[in-house]
């Protein structure tokens with residue numbers, strides 16, 4: 001391949017990446033890549049330094065590979081090399097891009113403690129949060145923290161599945177505190193924090209980064225599970241955490257899983273995250289789903305027949321996002337067509353949502369049966385206390401699969417196996433550890449999960 005082709009190939013691949021990545025990520029991580037050459041079916045791409053190299057290899061290589069594959073018939077391996085920017089400067093407007101990039105980093109770090117840089121969603125308030133059996137503990141804990149920051153529970157750790165209101169509650173804490181205090185509230189997703197951290201390393205502005213984080217009064221970090229395996233950030237965050245905690249500042253974190261299930265998270269962080277209060281938002285119950293629907297309808301200043309509301313509440317269960325989507329569609333149908341909405345037309349309108357919901361419905365019973373069958377053990381052994389390894393191991397695997405493949409809460413899973421919460425967590429950990437070193441077990445998990453209709457590994 002000639003040099004020109006490399007540029008074309010990269011331009012086309014980058015174009016594809018631009019379409020799927022958000023603009024910030026694209027300009028930070030992809031725009032900085034320079035194509036070098038294609039040699040012996042290797043596409044060589046240059047970046048400025050080893051941060052970029054490692055970060056791209058660890059996080060974006062599969063995406064980049066995909067984009068390159070779809071831009072050429074050749075099977076190319078991708079290799080990053082470190083190369084100073086000077087060479088490429090003559091052909092592109094890279095210096096300008098670099099200047100802009102540095103400026104935004106500074107701007108970001110400079111204003112990061114001000115409210116303007118972490119706008120809270122104005123709709124995510126306590127008033128707009130519907131409290132029900134599935135989330136009342138989490139809600140009460142958040143309210144307590146908002147009313148007495150750093151005195152009630154510190155840190156506060158909220159975990160639960162997707163779309164169950166973790167981010168909403170976190171913003172609500174921020175709004176509540178800002179209502180009557182001039183505190184420095186900072187809401188940030190863990191991924192953005194990581195980007196800022198790397199930018200600060202790049203930019204040699206770590207002192208500013210630290211200063212910015214340590215001058216925060218209320219730190220709200222969303223999706224902390226993103227720390228998994230990011231050792232350097234964990235180290236940095238450990239010190240930030242300690243500094244804030246010692247200065248009696250409030251820290252709130254959310255995660256899509258319990259602390260102990262975040263893989264490759266340093267022990268000392270696990271311990272600290274559990275210092276204050278850990279609270280779970282459980283999967284939505286019918287009562288809460290109905291209350292959410294009524295509340296949102298009220299906000300939309302409209303109404304729907306009871307049977308329509310009940311149908312949505314009974315059939316769209318996974319999380320609040322598809323419930324909101326279903327509601328919007330139902331409401332707009334009536335106003336767009338001018339015809340009353342029937343259950344049949346609603347079913348048609350929501351067919352994709354309903355299909356998704358069905359696919360996600362894997363029950364404990366089906367998992368237990370499938371596992372028992374696969375290992376040729378009795379179904380009753382799934383809930384027994386018999387200890388022989390040929391029974392205990394499949395049982396642990398079934399627990400693990402219930403945790404991974406259903407949205408049910410730990411207590412519900414524990415119930416289904418007639419075991420304690422701790423036993424389930426232990427089983428999950430054991431299976432994960434074994435899978436890391438036993439390829440045969442991974443194969444078995446793949447086979448069983450495929451049988452269950454949702455391949456896991």
Ligand code: ADP
Nearest residue numbers: 128129130161162163164165166167168320321
């Ligand atoms: P998560 O962060 O847990 O993934 P979000 O907080 O982003 O979920 O919530 C998803 C959407 O559902 C948001 O629009 C949020 O306002 C809404 N939502 C979630 N839980 C509730 C609730 N209990 N009451 C009202 N709205 C909710």
Ligand code: MG
Nearest residue numbers: 166167168222
């Ligand atoms: Mg969220």
